[in-house]
Amino acid sequence: WIDFIDDLEVARTLLNTVEQWGKERGMTEVQGPLGFTDFDPEGMLVEGFDRVGTMVTIYNHPYYPKHLETLGYTKDVDWVEYLLKLPEENWERTERISSLVAKRFNLHSVELKSRNQLVKKYGKPLFDLVNTCYSVLYGYSMLSDKQIEQYIAAYLPLVNLKLVSLIADKDDNLVGMGITLPSFTRALQRSGGKLFPFGWVHFLKPLLTKKPKEIDFLLVAVHPDYQNKGVNAMIINDLMPRFIGMGVESMESNPELEHNVKVQQQWEALDKEQHKRRRAYRKEIQ
Template sequence: MSVEIKKVTDKETLRKFVQFGIDLYEGNEYFVPPLIYDEMATLNREKNPAFDHCDAAYFLAYRDGVIVGRIAVMINYKSNEIWNERNARFGFVDFIDDEEVVDTLFGVAEEWARSRGMEKIHGPLGFTDLDHEGMLIEGFDQMGTMETIYNYPYYKDHMERMGYVKDQDWFEYLIPIPEEIPERYARMADVVKKRFGLMVKHLGSKKDVLPYARDIFLLINKAYKDLYGFVPLTDRQIDYYVDMYIPMLRLEFLTLVIRQEDHKLVGVGIGLPSLAQALRKAKGRFLPTGWYHLYKALKGKDNKVLDLLLVAVDPEYQGKGLNALLFSEFIPAARQLGMEVAESNPELEENNRVRSLWSDLNAKHHKTRRAYSKQL
């Protein structure tokens, strides 16, 4: 049977679009499913404020009435203006190992982008830098994370067969958590605090986070502005992410670095106990029991893995040792809770400043992911 493409136009079909991205990996021991509710919200024009400056279409591929592939194609007009490009993005892409399916899916996405005047398509990317991005090309035998994409090895082969080329790579690291703060970290942390008049702010409750919540995202805007594909978050997007992420925080792994003279936030580090196993048990559903697995992973003391979600440092202080100060706070907090290993979020291949942090910690580069691009 030939491949039939259907555009997603209603909530019921959108749910099938999201569910296929879970069903395809049934039985895979490394795949970590997202929460269906969260994916639906991200793709919903009425809920996601990214649609203030984005357009998108979602397509499903069918063969003999059965879903065999999916793809989202997006245009972030704000990104194109900032970077002076005419790019489309593809993301939320999954497919069976079949050339006809893959070629038909990408053909529809490319034509949608081309018809809107775009000159290049790249991905996997989302609407923002906080969405999942980067196709896994190494590390297929490693557990996925809440923040990243897992895909089968054959995806890479199809991308290259269709003429897609490397646009950007990200590296991920598995980092043994030391029993004590390494001497270099401790020394650098002390020097940085004294030299620049900085202090670490410890918060006692989620309510205490709220006065800093917007400043955290404004700092991310400032710190990440030159990174691949980054688009500053708008006020509406900041409000959206504050409501999404602040309730999830575990305060032991929220480190705020404040300049004493004016109380300005100049650095932030955020970690979270790994939710990978909890999400696998939830199988994409918050109810009826998914919430319990997530709560136990977040609040319990049996979680051995810490996810390092993000580090953002004001450009004025980048390269001056603030990263060591941030991680000096994480290490004792993680050890006190019995954690044994940390997993980094994807780091751009050329981000040597962050990668140098792991040199004292016997870190293992265990995953690589890639953004591909193609001229239209």
């Protein structure tokens, strides 16, 4: 992460210190902003400053990328974000593809009956699937078993089962999944980013509501052996009818690498607007 006031000399002093620290330790390049894991906020906002962010991203003012570029930092990679809306047309084509894929590859949608089932039976396999699918992505660091245990304990007990799609093979091995959450953006705004003394009250609504208006995609993954075979259609076909029934009005994709065409193709059945862009910068240390 990086933070500084709108003053080029402040940014220069800060980054020069970082570069010197790296040079003294034999490093040759500065890269970022990046988190410690792929589940931390990544990238600096460069487009969409007038748009509302999500819980898993950070906001920065336009002067941040401007100062970095003035100081010789160049683009390393971009993430794009989409605002998604349900199309008015029916879902017959998606339903048909989903049915064909399920029959052809002997796959099925997992019926989740309790959060305990999600945590105990599918928690570890779910994050193992994430490690397998995300390992080839820019900046990804493999999650250790300890980290996986922490994420399972922190997030899965809060998940609304209706907002989760798990796709498994005939042996009940996970081959695909989509996990979404009600948007916490308004709650974060109203609480001022503080849980106490009364900020937590604002988080009860998205946690308890049965009819969220806005949804955030948290995790989407398809095993490499099943990519480009239509498993994404099964995930979309699982979730979208539920969203329609809940009265969902819009969805946020959250950041995805701009060159990750496989992920972007899954939004083809939806009305989409690419409305935000984030960037990781790099600079060689002189």
